[in-house]
Amino acid sequence: LRKDPKARIVMIRDKFSKWKDLLVTRFEKSFPDVVDRIHWLRGMSTGDFLNLIHVSDAMLDPMHFGGGNTSYQSMAIGTPVVTLPAKYMRGRGMLADYKKMGILDCIVSSIDEYIDLACRIGADENFRDQLRLKILSKSHLVFEDMNTVRELETFFESALQLIESQKKTSQTLTSQTSSASNKDDRMDASFNTTESEDHAKILNSAMQNYTCPACGYHIAVQFYDGGLLPLTTLAWPQSCEEAQAMERLPHDFMRCVDCGHIS
Structure with a gap:
């Protein structure tokens, strides 16, 4: 927001406003000079939400948390998503999708690159349109993968x-x-x-x-034991060397592939 005076960030408030209130308080302390350019919308229908994605110049993949269903909705519509892959699986979903499509333009490796790319997509219409066409032409590799x-x-x-x-x-x-x-x-x-x-x-x-103790349904796997699940993504380490090079938690752990619970 400070780098691009014309930029606006639109966020969806949660049903009971608790998360929104916590975030607003945090934003007011962290960057009070631009907080007025963050706009909050109430929950909306799926159709309205898809229209919102369509009219947006770019989307920001939440660091560490990941975009979930919104990532797939953005690919279906063609709106570019700027992503900074996290260390663990929950924040690497968009990376997996981009790798699957063979599109690396929106993957960054630092916060500075994250900001620069988001501003460029917002300001450069030709660049933005090229990204949209790339995503739309390759999204079938994610949605229609029979493997x-x-x-x-x-x-x-x-x-x-x-x-x-x-x-x-x-x-x-x-x-x-x-x-x-x-x-x-x-x-x-x-x-x-x-x-x-x-x-x-x-x-x-x-x-x-392999049963998550939190949600009791989805499969949980040891993060550093690659290949335990038949359903794999490119977000996982691709080799023992890559897995060993990644930063580890101080103890062995299991992470649910859906709800993110760690045990």
């Missing part, structure tokens, strides 16, 4: 096959136990039953590890 669907199919098929094989093993063990008439058969069945129970414990443990 993701195939990966999920493969995961669910393999999970179902595992369950079916365990059921067959359990039925075989039951049959062996009921028909056993000597000591050797009983020892054999006991060994197989123990092995089956071990598999069940491993499966139950895995389900507990």
Whole structure:
């Protein structure tokens, strides 16, 4: 706002105004000279919100938090989103989408670059139009990617096959136990039953590890163990070296891929 005197920032207030009030108080302390150029709108219909995105020159990807559904809505409309990728997944979603489309123009590496690019998009109509055309011509790579669907199919098929094989093993063990008439058969069945129970414990443990304790539904994964999920994005580390180079939290942690809960 200080760099571009013509700039205006439009934000949507939350339903109960608590976040809005907290932000206004913070803004008034941080940059009181330009706070009057931040405009707050009430919640609106989806159609009105999409129109707002369409008439906006640019959108600012919230640092650390990420844009969520708004990122995808912007790609569908073609409005450029300036993004400064965070260290962890929740703030790297737009980076993944841009990489998927092969568009790197709106990815920056510092706050100064973030400000400069946002101001340039707002002031340079030709540059802005070029970005819109790029996004609209490449957005199908995000919205129509069937590889993701195939990966999920493969995961669910393999999970179902595992369950079916365990059921067959359990039925075989039951049959062996009921028909056993000597000591050797009983020892054999006991060994197989123990092995089956071990598999069940491993499966139950895995389900507990991959179920978010906060939302109880979505999958949570260890951030630095790449490849655990069939559904991957370019926001994840692409190699062990890249993962090791990223700053770590002071303890092992799990992050829910949807609600962001850390445990």
